[in-house]
Structures are given as structure tokens and as C-alpha cells.
Amino acid sequence: MRSLIDILELSVEELEGLMNTADDIMAHPAKYSEVCHGKKLATLFFEPSTRTRLSFEAAMYELGGNVLGFSEAASSSASKGESVADTAKVVSCYADIIAMRHPKEGAPYVASINASVPVINAGDGGHNHPTQTLADLETIRHELGRLNDMTVGFCGDLKFGRTVHSLIAALSRYTGIKFVLISPVELRLPDYVRRDILVTNRVPYMETTDLEAVLPELDVLYMTRIQKERFFNEEEYLRLKDSYILTADKMKLAKEKMAVLHPLPRVNEISVAVDKDPRAAYFRQVLYAKYMRMALIMKLLNIAVEIDTAEAGADAEAEEEA
Ligand code: NCD
DSSP: OOOBSSGGGSOHHHHHHHHHHHHHHHHOGGGGTTTTTTOEEEEEESSOOSHHHHHHHHHHHHTTOEEEEESSGGGSGGGGTOOHHHHHHHHTTTOSEEEEEESSTTHHHHHHHHOSSOEEEEEETTTBOHHHHHHHHHHHHHHHSOSSSEEEEEESOTTTOHHHHHHHHHHTTSTTEEEEEEOOGGGOOOHHHIIIIIITTTOOEEEESOHHHHGGGOSEEEEOOOOGGGOSOHHHHHHHTTSOOBOHHHHTTSOTTOEEEOOSOOSSSBOGGGGGSTTBOHHHHHHHHHHHHHHHHHHHTTOOOOOOHHHHHHHHHHHHHO
16 A cells, blocks of 8 residues: 655656556546546545645546545544544545645655555645646646756745645756746745755756846746745735746746746736746646546556557657657
């Protein structure tokens, strides 16, 4: 039995396998529409979320499975004082797999060592968000056609933005990656990510507060929301909340093939006018997220479906010729 708590628990080969499965699901949805028949996913969301929870639910339904769960701590027994460990043991009796979001860093890990079914970390505090990273990798692979040799800019709240931490960890294992970290000084990447990921793996990176100055160099721009709910001080949030706004004018500075990603929800950091730009990939990213979650659920439930690799190869060749 296997869980997914940190993105680094998946090897690069496994990530590739998940992306290939997601591509096959997109091409042949009917082949997958009953593979989880009789299986149940529990979504235990102790922190508000719409998209991630709905994405997991849609993923399970599209695999022919069922879903149960709750969407806020107030409607769970946590409000009566139940521990995460106990909740995990109890829910293991009802479901075949659990997706858990929690405001406390490490809570899904605690659940995973107490559950008797696989647990997926659907976001733990300001720490990690591995399934968003699956979506991000699949999006970059589709938008740029590669996951190597690129300069990736992260902009906004790099301190509390858990999606940033997980994606930096995942991309650090590919070759030819450079990171440009764009944030206010107060919201710089936490030291543990810098030390354990960037320094340890000798990944080149630079830090700046100036988005426009670095825009022309980027192949990917990953915009993030300032994470209001993680601030201790409302005044500081108000001061920093509009630090960066990507506008159609600023997009003129960027490469013609740059991809703009955002885990959503968007607040103010990308103006709506950018949505029309073909480089705006954030709504396509939402769709890739669902297919990657489908692939992950299948993997953790040990459901294997043959992928026609000859066909995948033929598709790639056709694309190359075009
Ligand atoms: C992200 C999250 O929850 O960390 N959203 C998501 O999963 N779709 C990003 C965010 O909330 O800003």
C-alpha cells in the first residue's frame, strides 16, 4: 500500500508514467470509465477548497468510482476533538483511498501512517501540494514539449505557496533547469526549500523583486496568489497583496513561447486581459490536473490499463513531422 505525501516519493520515471497515462485517458476516456467501479475515494478537506476537491471528485467519478467526504473541518469530528490519526483509521473502514487537505503541515503524513488505505496529500498548510505539481508538470510538458532545459520563474508568495515548494522539488530533478525566484523580500522562498532542494542538488537560481526585468528570460512563468490565510498580520497582507500584477502590457516583454501557469484561485495577480493570450495556460492546467489525479488514483489503487505505446509513438512522430 502506497501513499503520496511528498512529490519526491515519485521517481522521474513514475512521473513520466503518470503523464503518459493522463495522455491516454485524454485520448481514450471510455477505456477508463469503469476501472474504479466499486471503489470509493474519501475527500477529507479540513481547509476550504473548491477546485482541488472537485477535481478529485470529478477524477474518481470519471473512473467509475464513488466519492464520500467532507469539505470543512466544522462538519467533521475534528470539531469534537478527534485526532487526524483516529480520523484516518475510521475512514479507512469506509473508503479505498483518501485525499486529505489540512491547514497543518504534516497532517496528511500522520494520516498516512495510521490509515490502512493510501492517503494523498491534497495540500498541507504552507508546505506541499504534490497533486498540483502533477498538473503543473503535465501542463509544462504539453505547452513547451519538454521538462528539461528551461528557465522557470516563480512569482508572488514563495514563502507560503505550497505549490511552489512542490514544483521546485520536482523540477530540480530534470536537467538544464534554472529558477528565477521573484517575490517581495518578506515572501522569499523558505530556507529549508533553498537548502534541501536548490543547494543540495546544485540547481542554479537567482532571486529578485523585479518581475519585468527578468520576464524576457523565462520559458515558464508560475504566478501565485498571496496566501492571505497564512499571514499573522492583516496589515502586512494588505501591504503585500498587490505586489505583482501580470498585465497584457508586461506580456509584451516575454518570449513568444513562454507559458503562464497559475494554480488558481486567481485574485489580482493576473489581469483578466491576459486570459486571451495564447501563452496563458492556467485554464488548460485545470483540465490536466483532473487527468493527472485520475492517473494517480489508478496507480495507488494498483489498477493497470495497457497503454498502446505504438500509438503514443506514432502520435509523437506525427507531431514532430507537422
Ligand atoms: C492552491 C493551493 O491550495 O495551495 N490552489 C489549488 O490547489 N488549486 C493555490 C492557492 O490556494 O493559492
